[in-house]
Amino acid sequence: MPRVKTRGGIGEDILRIEDQRLLTGKGRYVGDLPLPDVLEMAVLRSPHAHAAIISLEDRGATDLPGVSCAMGGAALLQEAPHLFGGVQPPLATDEVLYVGQGVAVAVAEDRYLAEDALEKLFVRYRRLDVLADVERIVTQAGGDAASHDDAVIAFGEIDPLFAAADIVLEERLAIGRATAQPLEGRAILAVPEGEGLLIYAATQGPHGMRQGIASALSLPPERVRVVAQDVGGGFGVKNGTYPEDVLAAYLALKLQRPVRFQEDRREHFLSTVHSRAQVHRVRLAARRDGTLLAIDDDMLLDAGAYTARINYGMATAVTIPGPYHLSAYRCRVRNVKTHKVPVGPYRGAGRPEGNFVMERMLDALAERLGLDRAEVRRRNLIEPHEMPYDTLIPDRYGHGSIVYDSGDYPLALETALNAADLDAWRSRQAEPLADGRRIGIGIAMFTEDTGVAPFEMAVTELAADGRILIATGSPAQGQGHETSFTQIACSALSQTPDEIVYADTDTALVPAGIGTFGSRATVLAGSALYLACGKLKELLLQEAAAVLRQDKDLLSLSPGRVEGPEGSLALSELAAQAAAKGTPLRALADFRPEQATYADGCHIAIVAVDPQTGGVEILRYVIVDDCGVVISPRQVDGQIQGGLSYGVAAALLEELVYDEQGQLLTGSFMDYPLPTALDVPGAEIHHLCSPSPRNPLGVKGVGEGGTVPALAAVAGAVEDALRPLGGGMARELPLTPERVVRLIADAQAK
């Protein structure tokens, strides 16, 4: 672990560097980039969930002034068949598979004109049968249900344990379809440059987008350069290459004009990946004393029309066991095809759902045994002396089994219990509040794989002015890498933030990269950066030793200088000498850990529930989080608090509701309620620090830990509040007011 203390280094609570421009309207989001001759793109979208395209007629679209191009999928296929080699075609040609799928595209001098052009395109459809409900599909089709990719994650002998168990519980648990809704929609600006393209994109993974676009356009990857500047939120959905990305890139090349696609909110609902959407049939086997024996889960994921780029159902499967001892485990993952928007990762990417399943089942076990919810967990937790702990869960990347690296789960639980002052709250549960509401308490613990492999790269370079340029393949979408990565460089190179220049994430600067998702940027790109800084330091000292004619081992770095016992040298002078020699002082590092890091923690939610209206208010929320070494304290807390709002939303608010015809009924912010300042409480955050031995910084990821256990904690609290009124188990999210009221009504009807 780094020990060098510098002003602005690792762990110091500095103000963010990027804030000045973002607070004054000088952000550089894709939609903000001024280009004189840019064309704007619009896409005509299918109104049907499943239909054959009979014909597409142009009644004057291309004749409109200011319109450069308007065409349907069939015409595009004829003109550029090479674009259609991917999983999903850039436009539908003869059949549409979900409401919102693109059937035609127009580009014009502005978006108003492009939409005018779309109004002159007339499509005739013939409607076909719609697959909407996964459980019905599987029931009707039996083993023949069309499925994108299936898998089983398992260890141990399940059946004997269930046969011999004192207690067997079986439940159906469900988490609704939802999507991330970053306030900046997807955005791409493709600029023709030489024989290739310069692309500015609101993306979490510029290198993956380069590969995706190059491959779709049959270009060598080096002809496509992707740059991510300021990005207005990502949360999982701004990753990979979407059909509109391929269209904008192709049309920019064809028309030799810059083409921009800026998604509007309605399009975001209908074409950006959805997520969650899982139904679990889960069984739990335990001893009478509360010892867990085995979990057997059968998961159906409503996967939408095309195969997901990331099978996050697998992440759910490896998350379910959590911080507990388990003798055997089996999880069957089925990604069932439906006529809906394809799915993909969304903050937590399957982990919140897995956590929800396990933590709800533990609550059910506590209820069955008459045990305290904390006590059931306490009796099953993996102990710190067992670390590193081989869970026996098969690693979904084929690297043997998952081995937790570090953590003190019992301490996390006790710290949270002490902080939450539960006795005082429990004493208020016996009677309703004056307004009739009931108090409920929920507890959830988690472990989460963060910093998932395979690699990230970083580049550091002594710039001409003597400052140090840092670059990685993991752009920020709010995570504040400009600040946290600068802090890493400050510690590694004994500099202050003034001497560090954070570069936009640019495929031209860093040879390869994966991107920012899965709580991985600091773990992987941060570690690569730390290693690259170490290499650069060696280079700087070596060059300075030659210039100063001093022993390299006696030299050290200070802000802007190399210091030696017999004189020092400014880094700017070193830069000038390197420039004169034509040998840039530059270092590249490639960090490839064998396994992920495992963050953990405990959430306690205290809620007040109105049994009449089903309204839920979160009165207090305590979080204990262990993400190892903290680089940027305020940003870590910011990630946790922000993550919590996603957990609260999944537990209480957000759901993409489809009807049986595959029509999205909640396609705007009016009926898909995002959490507001009135819904999300300020969490009380406590930190534990179990450094990860799997990277040079000792860090673990933190972007999703605020979300993962919050679904179960809030649901458990709502259920707890209504138990005295005869309420049943909270099995289905989100707990909308209707579902909350039904917890009582349904239980009483039985």
Next chain:
Amino acid sequence: MEPQDRVRVQLTVNGSEVSRLVEARRTLADFLRDDLGLRGTHTGCEQGVCGACTVLVDGVAMRSCLTFAAQLDGAAVQTVEGLAGDGDLTPLQEAFRRRHALQCGYCTPGFLMTATEFLRENPSPSEQEIRTALSGQICRCTGYENIVQAVREAAGTLQADQRRQA
């Protein structure tokens, strides 16, 4: 009038006189961003819900995505670019920075404009009043807590500044 017909508007934007011919259908947000190059104002939903596009029109917070530029003849518009000018940050902007009240920053201009109007109307609000006043603004990154604390801090700063000036 047809949506594409052009209308002459004269207004002040951040204190400067502006006179333009605009299409009747052009939103204030697009007018500010594309015609005047003031791209600090962002659109998040174009349905009037998320509040990212909020600007002040004659001192009152308005959704620029649901307002036509043609409606604003004679109005005075203030955007995020007009808060600090080229100088120091306003106390509210400072408080946002100190309290880490922004992450991706995309919604921030709308929050700043709404909170600017709110603090002028209610210089010493309670936390609940702040949460209610901000409940028409969506932020996807922060979980709101730091924004609420920033507005509280700005209220304190604003009061202290006024005491000093008095």
